[in-house]
Every structure is written in structure tokens, then in C-alpha cells.
Amino acid sequence: MTEIVFYVLGGFAVASALLTISQRNPVPAALWLVSTIFALAGIYVLLHAQFIAAIQVLVYAGAVMVLFLFVIMLLNLGREKGDIRPAPAWGLAAAIAAGIVGALVGLRRITPAALALAGWEGTVKGSPFDVLPGGLAVQSADSLGNVVASLARPLFETYLVPFEITSVLLLAAAVGAVVLAKRRL
Secondary structure (H helix, E strand, O other): OHHHHHHHHHHHHHHHHHHHHHEOOHHHHHHHHHHHHHHHHHHHHHOOOHHHHHHHHHHHHHHHHHHHHHHHHHHOOOOOOOOEOOHHHHHHHHHHHHHHHHHHHHHOOOOHHHHHHOOOOOOOOOOHHHHOOOHHHHHHHHHHOOHHHHHHHHHHOOOHHHHHHHHHHHHHHHHHHHHHHHHHO
16 A cells, blocks of 8 residues: 555656646746645655655745745746747657666666675675764664654754855845845836
């Protein structure tokens, strides 16, 4: 049953992502992106990653999409004749999609353990948790049931500066949209 739900959510995510990039009008494109984000959150729930699913919905569907819609409304982008892109854009998108599918089919034979051990031949043997940085800490935290703390600690210690730089960039984008919108008024 879980497999069927996964394929339904995956198909819906792919279909809504295609509708996101095929829209000319940015408002429906942003709404299709929200539906893609919700489908991905459903897939995270199926993978027993409820915390990441909640963060996906709160951060992306909540905050980032509100910012996107705010910028779209401030720029007052007009409605064009058709909502669907012309045929040459579809051809280019189909070629890119075929390349991505071909690459994914080629990568299908690579397992996480083989990927972690690639390039480490002779020096490290074992599971990917032994090779990847912080893998043992995440594995021990997972066994204790404290996954949120193991995710939050690097975010607020190691990656605090990149996290804050990202927030400043989003703020600069919003301020830039306001400045552009005020010039037209």
C-alpha cells in the first residue's frame, strides 16, 4: 500500500512540477510549485521523516512561497495571451528531461554503500555511516530517537553563517522588488 501511495505522490509531484515550468503567468506557476512542495512533504512522511515534512511545508510552502507571491504581486506582472509556453520551449524541456532520465537510469546501479566507498578503497571499509562526515553521530542519535537535535546542532553551530546569509539575500530580493515596484507607481 505504501508503494502505491509513493507512486501516486511521485506522479503528482512530477506533473505539478511540469505545470510549474510550463506556465507563462507567474501566479499559477507559484501555486503549482506549492502543490509540488506538498507532494514532496507527503513522500517525506512515507519515509518516516515527519520532521523534514513539517519543515518542508512550514519553510517552503509557508514562508518562501509567500515571499515569491509578494514579489510577483509587487512587480504587477501582467497576464499574457496564453498560459502555456510555445512548442520550441516544450521541445527543449523534453530534451533536458530525456537527458536527466538517461542519467538517472545510468545511476540506478549505484548503491549508497558503493558510492560512499568509491575513492576510499583500501583506506576505509564499512558502511556509509563510517565514511560520510558526521555519519556515526547521526546514526547514534537516530538510535536514541533524538534526530531533531542532531539536525539542529549543525544548523546553529556549523552552518549558522550560511543560513543567515541566505536570509539576508531573501530580504535583499524583497527590498529590490519594492524598489522596482515603486519606480512604476
